[in-house]
Amino acid sequence: MNGLEEEPMAPQTFLYGCALESGKDYVFNPTDEDFEHQLDLRMACVDPSTKDELQVVEVEGQDVEGQKIKAVLVSLKPSVQPSVCLGGFTMSPPVAFRLKAGSGPVHLSGQHLVMAVDLEEEEDDEDEEEEEEEEIKTLKRPATSPANKSKKKMKMQVDDEEEEEEDDDDDEEDDDDDDEDEDEEDEEDQTPVKAKPETKPKAAQNGKSPKPTTPSKKEVKTPKGKGEKSPKTATTPKSPLTxxxxxxxxxxxxxxxxxxxxxxxxxxxxxxxxxxxxxxxxxxxxxxxxxxxxxxx
Structure with missing residues (x-):
């Protein structure tokens, strides 16, 4: 080893071809578990002996969920269109080909790609699939609607405003009590002053000299209005990636x-x-x- 990791075997490509005839299916399904196989079709054409009639080739494989699916691959006629280029139609086994119409023969050709299986990568792929399933489950959970969120937010704002108004009322009452206590202390601490013979002070009522008291200034706080919330602009959907x-x-x-x-x-x-x-x-x-x-x- 000498601290060096073995490099995985590079993918190998082999020639692939088959001839389809009426009533016979051709199946591509390698059973070697040590390698991964891919079929890449390139060309479909008729044979010189093929009758001048419509030749329809059907392919049967698996979809993303592993379910069997059938589809028409090509439709040929010797006098109109004897061949067609598939441009690299890649499929994973198992795949079956058959003639849905016509007697054939119809030739299919392409490439058979063989790749070595990496066990560590398979474990990583399984972990990734589990993570993707968990993400899909979390995305499917019902989320709180915007209307409920806005109602909850408005209720919290109303509660905060009511608490602020109560605190303001308590502060105003404390200010009034403090002003009254200060007025009483000023009246008790006031000492009599000797009047001059020319002027006579006015008689005090109830033994107390009149003192103009200024009313305490109370801050008139207007209740906070509940402004209308501007509607949220609708978010434009993200464009798909190129x-x-x-x-x-x-x-x-x-x-x-x-x-x-x-x-x-x-x-x-x-x-x-x-x-x-x-x-x-x-x-x-x-x-x-x-x-x-x-x-x-």
Whole structure:
């Protein structure tokens, strides 16, 4: 070992081809568990012996949830369209091909991609799937509606305003009591002054000299109005990420040491859940691009 890690085997590509005839299915399902297999179809064409009638090729595979699904792959006629380029139609096994119409033969050709299975990456993929399921569960939990939030906020504001008004009333009552106590102390501490013979002081009532008392200034506080809340502007939905933006974000995750899924179904789920991509064409382009990305060591 000498402290060096063994590098995984590079993906290998092999030639693939089959001839479809009426009443016979051709199944692509390698059983080698030590390797991952991908089928990349490139061309579909008729044979020189094919009758001049409509030849419809049907493919049967699995969808994202693992359920069987059937779809028409190509529709050919020797005199009108004898061949068609599929442009890299990638599928994961098991896949079955058959003629839905016509007697054939119809030839399919492409590439068979074989990749070594990394057990550590499979464990990481399982952990990522569990995390994605937990995130989906949390997203499905019912959130409090904006109307309930606004009602709760208005109620809290009303309670705060009532508490402030009560505190203001208590402060005003304390100010009045303090003013009365000060007036009484001033009257008790006041000493008689000798009057001059020319002027005579006015007779005091009840033995107390008249003293003009100024009324205490009370701050008149107007109740706080409950202003109307401006309606919240509706948030515009985020535009979906473009193909280049998704590639850039994936490269950032790879630089951080995260390994992208090597199985197309898992890779499509990863793209769908992590980057909210729903376009099937982007899935296919991203999967081709993923084959060129080197995994972190």
């Amino acid at each position: 193909l280049e933006q998704v590639k850039a974000k994936m490269l950032e995750t790879v630089k951080k040491g995260v390994t992208l899924p090597k199985v197309q179904v898992k890779f499509d789920n990863f793209v769908k859940n992590s980057y909210k991509v729903t376009d099937e064409a982007i899935y296919a382009d991203l999967w081709k691009w993923r084959q060129t990305v080197k995994d972190p060591k």
